[in-house]
Amino acid sequence: xxxxxxxxxxxxxxxxxxxxxxxxxxxxxxxxxxxxxxxxxxxxxxxxxxxxxxxxxxxxxxxxxxxxxxxxxxxxxxxxxxxxxxxxxxxxxxxxxxxxxxxxxxxxxxxxxxxxxxxxxxxxxxxxxxxxxxxxxxxxxxxxxxxxxxxxxxxxxxxxxxxxxxxxxxxxxxxxxxxxxxxxxxxxxxxxxxxxxxxxxxxxxxxxxxxxxxxxxxxxxxxxxxxxxxxxxxxxxxxxxxxxxxxxxxxxxxxxxxxxxxxxxxxxxxxxxxxxxxxxxxxxxxxxxxxxxxxxxxxxxxxxxxxxxxxxxxxxxxxxxxxxxxxxxxxxxxxxxxxxxxxxxxxxxxxxxxxxxxxxxxxxxxxxxxxxxxxxxxxxxxxxxxxxxxxxxxxxxxxxxxxxxxxxxxxxxxxxxxxxxxxxxxxxxxxx
Amino acid sequence: xxxxxxxxxxxxxxxxxxxxxxxxxxxxxxxxxxxxxxxxxxxxxxxxxxxxxxxxxxxxxxxxxxxxxxxxxxxxxxxxxxxxxxxxxxxxxxxxxxxxxxxxxxxxxxxxxxxxxxxxxxxxxxxxxxxxxxxxxxxxxxxxxxxxxxxxxxxxxxxxxxxxxxxxxxxxxxxxxxxxxxxxxxxxxxxxxxxxxxxxxxxxxxxxxxxxxxxxxxxxxxxxxxxxxxxxxxxxxxxxxxxxxxxxxxxxxxxxxxxxxxxxxxxxxxxxxxxxxxxxxxxxxxxxxxxxxxxxxxxxxxxxxxxxxxxxxxxxxxxxxxxxxxxxxxxxxxxxxxxxxxxxxxxxxxxxxxxxxxxxxxxxxxxxxxxxxxxxxxxxxxxxxxxxxxxxxxxxxxxxxxxxxxxxxxxxxxxxxxxxxxxxxxxxxxxx
Ligand SMILES: [Ca+2]
Ligand SMILES: [Ca+2]
Ligand SMILES: [Mg+2]
Ligand SMILES: [Mg+2]
Ligand code: NI
Numbered sequence: 119x120x121x122x123x124x125x126x127x128x129x130x131x132x133x134x135x136x137x138x139x140x141x142x143x144x145x146x147x148x149x150x151x152x153x154x155x156x157x158x159x160x161x162x163x164x165x166x167x168x169x170x171x172x173x174x175x176x177x178x179x180x181x182x183x184x185x186x187x188x189x190x191x192x193x194x195x196x197x198x199x200x201x202x203x204x205x206x207x208x209x210x211x212x213x214x215x216x217x218x219x220x221x222x223x224x225x226x227x228x229x230x231x232x233x234x235x236x237x238x239x240x241x242x243x244x245x246x247x248x249x250x251x252x253x254x255x256x257x258x259x260x261x262x263x264x265x266x267x268x269x270x271x272x273x274x275x276x277x278x279x280x281x282x283x284x285x286x287x288x289x290x291x292x293x294x295x296x297x298x299x300x301x302x303x304x305x306x307x308x309x310x311x312x313x314x315x316x317x318x319x320x321x322x323x324x325x326x327x328x329x330x331x332x333x334x335x336x337x338x339x340x341x342x343x344x345x346x347x348x349x350x351x352x353x354x355x356x357x358x359x360x361x362x363x364x365x366x367x368x369x370x371x372x373x374x375x376x377x378x379x380x381x382x383x384x385x386x387x388x389x390x391x392x393x394x395x396x397x398x399x400x401x402x403x404x405x406x407x408x409x410x411x412x413x414x415x416x417x418x419x420x421x422x423x424x425x426x427x428x429x430x431x432x433x434x435x436x437x438x439x440x441x442x443x444x445x446x447x448x449x450x451x452x453x454x455x456x457x458x459x460x461x462x463x464x465x466x467x468x469x470x471x472x473x474x475x476x477x478x479x480x481x482x483x484x485x486x487x488x489x490x491x492x493x494x495x496x497x498x499x500x501x502x503x504x505x506x507x508x509x510x511x512x513x514x515x516x517x518x519x520x521x522x523x524x525x526x527x528x529x530x531x532x533x534x535x536x537x538x539x540x541x542x543x544x545x546x547x548x549x550x
Numbered sequence: 551x552x553x554x555x556x557x558x559x560x561x562x563x564x565x566x567x568x569x570x571x572x573x574x575x576x577x578x579x580x581x582x583x584x585x586x587x588x589x590x591x592x593x594x595x596x597x598x599x600x601x602x603x604x605x606x607x608x609x610x611x612x613x614x615x616x617x618x619x620x621x622x623x624x625x626x627x628x629x630x631x632x633x634x635x636x637x638x639x640x641x642x643x644x645x646x647x648x649x650x651x652x653x654x655x656x657x658x659x660x661x662x663x664x665x666x667x668x669x670x671x672x673x674x675x676x677x678x679x680x681x682x683x684x685x686x687x688x689x690x691x692x693x694x695x696x697x698x699x700x701x702x703x704x705x706x707x708x709x710x711x712x713x714x715x716x717x718x719x720x721x722x723x724x725x726x727x728x729x730x731x732x733x734x735x736x737x738x739x740x741x742x743x744x745x746x747x748x749x750x751x752x753x754x755x756x757x758x759x760x761x762x763x764x765x766x767x768x769x770x771x772x773x774x775x776x777x778x779x780x781x782x783x784x785x786x787x788x789x790x791x792x793x794x795x796x797x798x799x800x801x802x803x804x805x806x807x808x809x810x811x812x813x814x815x816x817x818x819x820x821x822x823x824x825x826x827x828x829x830x831x832x833x834x835x836x837x838x839x840x841x842x843x844x845x846x847x848x849x850x851x852x853x854x855x856x857x858x859x860x861x862x863x864x865x866x867x868x869x870x871x872x873x874x875x876x877x878x879x880x881x882x883x884x885x886x887x888x889x890x891x892x893x894x895x896x897x898x899x900x901x902x903x904x905x906x907x908x909x910x911x912x913x914x915x916x917x918x919x920x921x922x923x924x925x926x927x928x929x930x931x932x933x934x935x936x937x938x939x940x941x942x943x944x945x946x947x948x949x950x951x952x953x954x955x956x957x958x959x960x961x962x963x964x965x966x967x968x969x970x971x972x973x974x975x976x977x978x979x980x981x982x
Contacts, residue, residue, distance in 0.1 A: 319715075381717075385720070
């Protein structure tokens with residue numbers, strides 16, 4: 119399919135080509151009130167301003183619902199359902215099309231261009247959803263194997279349940295922050311020498327601060343308590359996808375996680391990218407994930423095995439010395455379970471999901487060390503320091519380190535569907 | 551301290567004596583809009599109507615904030631802080647006092663009595679808070695020991711971390727419901743014979759449906775991300791307490807919980823009692839919890855060791871045959887960790903808490919079988935059926951069973967501080 123061409127200048131290689139149209143929440147110097155926007159090339163289109171100036175005059179479907187674009191989160195827009203997201207995205211694509219049937223809306227309307235189009239460099243991004251509940255899964259099989267091997271050896275690396283159900287745990291919704299928010303190294307309780315059985319734990323700055331390369335999906339359709347979402351309907355309940363960094367305190371995690379799972383090791387901060395890529399935009403990049411050699415139960419059986427996404431994911435580390443390098447190259451396809459499967463499992467007991475709920479995929483690692491989506495894997499839990507091109511080494515993150523995820527689908531430089539960046543920089547632990 | 555006497559008729563033995571004044575959210579036949587109320591004896595005082603008719607004319611502190619009583623949750627009132635809760639409770643006590651200094655407010659105002667006082671039997675109770683995040687702890691040492699023994703034997707029953715930190719996990723906020731809401735038996739994935747290593751799991755109605763007798767505490771003061779709540783300030787951040795039934799699917803739990811903790815086993819429903827008893831009302835019933843023989847880290851060290859509550863807790867089971875019996879008698883004092891300790895630990899890594907967040911205590915069991923707060927303990931995970939007085943037996947809950955928790959502090963029948971009831975009845979699993 120040839121790339122859509124626009125009358126509007128979209129740089130080659132932009133993550134936000136006309137094929138994308140991701141949604142986010144912006145504010146600007148001229149208006150501090152957060153509101154809905156889409157990203158196009160290097161710019162954001164303010165949908166509140168667009169709406170107020172009859173931007174949607176040729177799309178009657180959305181007119182009764184236009185107030186959603188003045189909201190400070192995407193929840194209300196998401197709640198309109200995927201068919202509405204789909205027509206809104208297509209309409210915006212057609213408005214920006216070189217041969218737009220609606221030139222009067224924006225192409226020939228320099229007044230509205232001035233009012234509604236802002237350079238991305240000049241907009242402030244906000245958390246895109248009010249997140250009621252956040253759940254983190256563990257669907258990256260290679261990561262699960264590498265992590266399990268660190269703690270339990272290769273034979274028992276994967277638990278017996280791993281291939282039968284998407285293992286997950288409830289996360290901390292209040293700690294999810296938008297890309298760019300600084301992350302403070304936590305103090306936490308851990309054992310300085312976990313092998314010394316009788317040693318006392320300390321409360322001190324985390325010494326094994328790590329990132330986890332994940333994708334996150336937002337729910338756009340609620341289900342009542344007691345009513346599972348059938349696997350064949352689950353895809354319809356997913357609004358779109360972001361990149362997610364599930365920052366992790368490995369020393370805290372090791373001491374606390376048996377028997378009730380990770381808690382303080384994760385609840386100090388989770389970063390998501392600011393622009394949510396719609397399920398529709400990702401549809402052309404669906405492919406089969408990791409083969410499951412287990413015969414899964416019917417409630418998890420998908421009709422189409424192409425249910426994960428071919429997203430090239432990079433992890434860059436910039437140290438406080440200013441040196442930056444790519445430390446991992448992974449792909450969204452390294453998942454054993456898809457988001458629809460996670461959702462079907464999550465609701466299998468009747469758990470009620472709400473619009474704006476966030477599901478994380480789990481860390482996405484490939485099989486090779488250059489594809490490992492966490493330092494736990496890369497440094498073998500601190501045993502093997504990672505050598506950076508600058509000569510610096512890392513076992514875990516140091517204060518001042520900045521971690522940047524980038525993710526992009528497609529190979530045509532004029533039709534990329536990308537996620538922008540998911541960035542967080544480590545600040546020193548609080549002193550008491 | 552002699553009981554406060556009221557001009558208003560409060561039945562002897564009422565949980566809602568003048569010493570209590572718990573807060574909740576009601577609606578009535580005449581006004582379906584949920585709003586704030588307090589319970590007094592067999593009645594609710596509608597604080598929206600009370601406010602609208604100058605009920606707070608003699609309490610200037612609250613006048614700028616009176617809109618909080620028209621909210622559909624207690625979040626806004628809670629956010630005013632404990633000093634405000636304290637004066638509002640004392641003022642309402644004084645309005646109901648036999649020798650009230652403000653007779654014109656209510657005692658001599660039969661018009662307002664008609665407008666604002668409703669029999670409890672005629673009001674509909676709603677979930678008292680919008681719960682952003684819900685966390686369940688595991689502070690009932692006797693329960694932790696009994697449960698651990700079922701799965702790992704007596705030697706390893708308690709994990710090495712158990713006495714060093716309040717173990718907890720993030721729960722599912724969207725599944726918390728108010729007392730009286732029916733609970734549907736979940737379908738879930740589990741192994742019918744967990745001992746058969748190579749057997750395949752099934753997706754079927756839960757066969758080990760259980761209750762957990764807990765207390766829950768609501769947060770009334772937020773902390774910023776990265777800023778732990780110091781232990782000596784934590785009590786000020788707790789609005790009040792409810793009873794909580796953390797319904798649990800034991801078969802699902804056993805199959806899913808390693809390595810990331812309980813997930814679907816818990817997320818199908820958690821019931822809380824409707825009236826929130828203020829921290830102030832509970833203060834006279836503080837006592838020392840279970841002695842911790844470990845020297846806890848300074849961030850968990852309390853100034854006053856009397857930090858849990860002497861609450862007599864009963865569990866009643868009514869079967870579908872109509873027979874009802876008390877199957878457990880426990881007490882709020884059987885906790886190793888207090889709510890302030892849980893909060894200090896929860897925020898020790900900087901986790902941001904919000905007003906309305908709920909913390910569960912963990913199952914509260916005594917040492918004797920008659921004091922066990924779950925069927926997992928009572929039936930030894932189904933090995934020893936529990937004999938009911940009616941002749942019926944139970945290993946776990948059957949369809950139609952109704953579980954009722956009651957909780958009460960004090961011995962003076964005219965000055966009880968009680969929680970009312972926390973009730974849920976089991977409906978059959980959904981059929982597909
Ligand atoms: Ca994770
Ligand atoms: Ca529990
Ligand atoms: Mg996190
Ligand atoms: Mg529950
Ligand atoms: Ni420009």
